[in-house]
Amino acid sequence: MSLDRATMDERVPRDFETLRATILDRRESLPKRIAQIAAYALDNPDDIAFGTAASIAASAGVQPSTLIRFAQQLGFDGFTSLQQVFRERLRERNSSYDERLLALRAKAEGGAGHRAIFDGFVAAASTSLNDISRTLDETHLEDAISLLAKAETIYVLAKRRSYPVATYIAYALGKLKIRNQLIESAAGLNAEMIAFATPADAVIAISFSPYAPATIEEARAISERGVPIVAITDSSFSPLAQFARVWFEVAEADFAGFRSLSATMALAMALTVGVGEKRRDSGRKRKA
């Protein structure tokens, strides 16, 4: 009976996500001006974190007192404690991209737990994506897609660490109804498989140091038959590069001895979908 709001009401949201959820939840039932400041808060969280009650109120087009009522309605005892939540968010969202990576990597290297391992792989993947995004050569991409789009059958060649990428390419090509053939080693019939390839086909070959000898050998064999190769590899000294018509240099970061595949995956998907689009377009053109 004598329990007041603060005691009987829900707990005060202590982190931004909870706060956000609470606000969205109550949106309908809030008075006009309070709703106005609520919307402003979610749209401009940085302003709430740094501004003064007066400046924020002015930007949102309300009175400072309304801002304080808003905070109280959420269970805080004033604007200041509401603001803390917005500031905490900025601290934790520790996130210049680079700094977040550094933090992740530091945690991964310093920390001992399994979470640290996970962070390490996330950091490696992010770094790789970042790198390739900066360095990818657009003309190479166009060239590779043109080349592959003309192929009757696309052969996909990769072993060991790169094999997952090959299977994903094969999956995606299949989905897009593009004829393709994964050169697998299980049955030992690779040589025969390669013998079917003609210069009207094309190959996507993927290999990173230490280059799987089988990949190199098969790439050589297939290039000698005049089949054009698009290679994804990690340096210009790669043996794959010398057989390739077009090749991409992808630097993958590693963690705990395992390199990320994220950049290679992104490139592989871009090639695949790019070929799909190109075929659709030229199909349309031919009909038109």
Added chain:
Amino acid sequence: MSLDRATMDERVPRDFETLRATILDRRESLPKRIAQIAAYALDNPDDIAFGTAASIAASAGVQPSTLIRFAQQLGFDGFTSLQQVFRERLRERNSSYDERLLALRAKAEGGAGHRAIFDGFVAAASTSLNDISRTLDETHLEDAISLLAKAETIYVLAKRRSYPVATYIAYALGKLKIRNQLIESAAGLNAEMIAFATPADAVIAISFSPYAPATIEEARAISERGVPIVAITDSSFSPLAQFARVWFEVAEADFAGFRSLSATMALAMALTVGVGEKRRDSGRKRKA
């Protein structure tokens, strides 16, 4: 003759990097207490951004007046304007990551070229990594690793879109000399393969909506034999979740109809390497 400091001195550093450089540059020539607060500022920039002059001074072990002198020595007219620089830094930092993603995604959606496709996949991968990094449940990770580390043989079960992850897990487990078996569908001997599994083994199963019927069916069969399952899937309604001892919810962003695998890959690698570490540790303990 009548030119005062503010007029004749160097420009006031307006951005954090310049400020940082300025401080580092003068480090040697600063008086003791000022140097103390300078070091503190570079080490704890967030505290400067959010704290009050008094609280910061206390943390750094100096008087508030020293803090103000420090600001003035750098050319600011007081602590407040120095603080602005630290706040600005946080603002820009935050937006940079999100804005970069937004920019990428905008280019990907707006742009027509093949580069746009590539950007789309990079953005999808980054988003996924970001999400999983926030949402991953650490206790699940520990539970899953413990469970898998005890297994005699780890079975890996995934089809179609998830298959690349399975092959990478199998590759990595092999590298770490952990006995494992990829449940492949090629030869149609899956049922027999599953029949070898015992409760002393464990399974990593991966499936996303639309769930490959074979994966679900095999997961059911193997769980009925009492073999514990660690599942990676995309929602609590996933049929995989009901068979699993531990399961992870991974939300992958998609682009052009193909979902990213980057988050799943990172998690898969963390599990794999985590198991490797756990086994090494307990092996050591047993010997000791």
Added chain:
DNA sequence: GGGAATATGAAATAATAATTCCAATCCATA
């Protein structure tokens, strides 16, 4: 349409925080 409950605006007040000032201390140099 009238009246109570609720919401809002604006200014007064209280709290908090930045800045200044001055005495005390430290340090280099003669």
Added chain:
DNA sequence: TATGGATTGGAATTATTATTTCATATTCCC
């Protein structure tokens, strides 16, 4: 070691900012 200048500590002062209060407006329900 004495002396002047620079540096520092701590309290007084000033400025800024949050909060409260109260009068007014709006809304909702009977």
